[in-house]
Amino acid sequence: MNNPDLAIKKTARLVRVAAWGQVLGYMLFSLSLVIEDAPAFFSRVDPLELIWPIILLIAIHVLKLDVVVSRFVPRWFIVFGILVLSLATLAASIMALSLAFGIPSAFATSGWQYLQISTIVMFIVFAVSFMLNLVLSVRAMQASDEAQSPNVA
Amino acid sequence: MNPDLKRLRTPIIALMIFGLIAFPLATGAAFPLQAASAVSPALQISYEPDIPALEFVTEEPDFIATAVDAGEIGDLAGEGLPSYQRAACGSIDDDICYEICYLGECFIYGDDDDRVKRYKDKVDEVKEGFAKLELARIGTGETIWETVGTCLKSIGAGMGVGGVIAGIVVVADPTGIIKGLAVGGAILSVLGGGAICGGAVVGAGADKVAEEQIVDEIRIANEDAVFEFNDLKQDPPG
Numbered sequence: 001m002n003n004p005d006l007a008i009k010k011t012a013r014l015v016r017v018a019a020w021g022q023v024l025g026y027m028l029f030s031l032s033l034v035i036e037d038a039p040a041f042f043s044r045v046d047p048l049e050l051i052w053p054i055i056l057l058i059a060i061h062v063l064k065l066d067v068v069v070s071r072f073v074p075r076w077f078i079v080f081g082i083l084v085l086s087l088a089t090l091a092a093s094i095m096a097l098s099l100a101f102g103i104p105s106a107f108a109t110s111g112w113q114y115l116q117i118s119t120i121v122m123f124i125v126f127a128v129s130f131m132l133n134l135v136l137s138v139r140a141m142q143a144s145d146e147a148q149s150p151n152v153a
Numbered sequence: 154m155n156p157d158l159k160r161l162r163t164p165i166i167a168l169m170i171f172g173l174i175a176f177p178l179a180t181g182a183a184f185p186l187q188a189a190s191a192v193s194p195a196l197q198i199s200y201e202p203d204i205p206a207l208e209f210v211t212e213e214p215d216f217i218a219t220a221v222d223a224g225e226i227g228d229l230a231g232e233g234l235p236s237y238q239r240a241a242c243g244s245i246d247d248d249i250c251y252e253i254c255y256l257g258e259c260f261i262y263g264d265d266d267d268r269v270k271r272y273k274d275k276v277d278e279v280k281e282g283f284a285k286l287e288l289a290r291i292g293t294g295e296t297i298w299e300t301v302g303t304c305l306k307s308i309g310a311g312m313g314v315g316g317v318i319a320g321i322v323v324v325a326d327p328t329g330i331i332k333g334l335a336v337g338g339a340i341l342s343v344l345g346g347g348a349i350c351g352g353a354v355v356g357a358g359a360d361k362v363a364e365e366q367i368v369d370e371i372r373i374a375n376e377d378a379v380f381e382f383n384d385l386k387q388d389p390p391g
Contacts, residue, residue: 026301033294044295049302056309069316077319081312081343088304088350095354096297102364103286107371111290119297 007143011070011078014136018082019060021129022089023053025122029096032118036111075144079137086130093123235276235378255382266390268381275378282371289367293360300357304350311346315339 030045037043059065069078100119103112235255242250247263253272254260262269318339322332 022305026305029298029301033298036294044291045298052306072320072323073316074319074323077315077339080340081308081315084343084347085305085308085312088308088347088354089301092297092301092304092350092354092357095300095357099293099297099357099361099364102361103368107283107286107368109283109287109290111287115290115294118294122297122301 007075007140007146008067008070010136010143011075011140012066014082014133014140015066015069015078016060017136018086018129018133019056019066021125021132022085023057025089025093025125025129027053028125029118029122032114032121036114075140079141082133083137086126086133090123090126090130093119093126097123234279234375235272235382237273237276253382253385255379258386260386260389262385262390266385268385269390272378272381272385275374275381278374279371279378282367282374285367286364286371289360289364293364296357296360300350300353303353307349307353308343308346311342311344315342318342 027050030050033045034041037045056065096119100112100116108116233256235253237251237253240250240252240261242248242263243261245261245263247265249264250261251264251269251273252259252261253269264270264273315338318335322335322339326332327335
């Protein structure tokens with residue numbers, strides 16, 4: 001495999017991992033609300049809002065959107081966009097933690113404890129996703145540099 | 154047409170279509186916050202001061218099933234908070250009497266004494282505060298969900314639009330100021346999505362202020378109730 005292919009492969013992996021991380025964090029929190037509101041499952045969660053993450057994953061795995069994007073969009077832009085996105089959702093999850101833990105522990109009813117646990121899970125998913133994206137971004141950029149540099153071997 | 158450009162035409166068109174779909178999502182990303190709150194059922198708390206347990210009444214009772222499950226709040230005495238309940242007056246010369254409790258200590262007083270009335274009012278305020286806090290929690294969950302969704306949609310759409318622009322830059326390979334403007338536009342589209350996301354995160358901060366206000370109300374009402382409790386304990390009605 002030559003270097004340009006390797007660079008595209010690594011960038012496509014970054015796109016896939018980033019998409020899965022973001023969708024997973026969002027869907028897990030959505031699921032926590034849906035379960036909590038049972039049997040009126042969609043009182044707070046609009047079911048239409050759960051369709052686009054699924055469409056995105058289908059586009060990546062069936063239509064190979066990750067490969068198309070990696071091939072035709074500049075690598076620096078993919079890395080920049082993914083890092084902004086994962087940082088933003090990480091910030092949102094930190095805000096969520098701050099809201100969920102913003103009451104004295106003595107006031108935390110079972111409902112508050114449920115919210116606290118679900119925000120912790122979301123924070124962990126987004127934090128891990130951000131770290132993975134960071135590592136994969138560096139690797140993608142390194143592969144990109146190798147692809148551009150002359151082969152001295 | 155340049156063969157390279159011809160080969161790239163289909164993926165570029167696909168990317169442009171993706172961008173066109175993503176862009177309306179980005180521009181509408183701020184609206185779900187308002188729309189969702191407008192659609193949410195109006196909640197109403199029905200509170201009976203003489204009944205120790207909290208009672209929620211909503212248009213959709215199932216909606217806050219879990220919140221009602223927090224009926225443990227209704228037992229304020231169990232939480233070490235001031236509480237009261239109707240009791241037989243016995244030898245007390247009064248028609249209506251209450252047993253008032255705090256930290257395991259309980260006394261029975263007639264309700265003719267203003268301090269007993271004030272104590273009851275403050276305990277009721279504590280209960281109402283907890284009910285408000287539960288409703289705040291329900292709203293908080295929804296706010297968090299909408300904020301994360303807004304971030305994903307706005308920045309995702311910004312990436313889609315920016316990706317199309319950046320892709321065209323690679324294919325068309327413009328030079329000079331046009332390239333600079335195109336690259337700047339691609340970056341700005343992502344940052345624009347980030348700004349929408351940031352606005353949603355900051356907006357969610359209002360929920361935190363509301364939470365803190367409710368907690369303060371509960372604390373103040375609790376302290377007032379404790380004050381009346383201690384006053385009655387030290388200087389019982391004659």
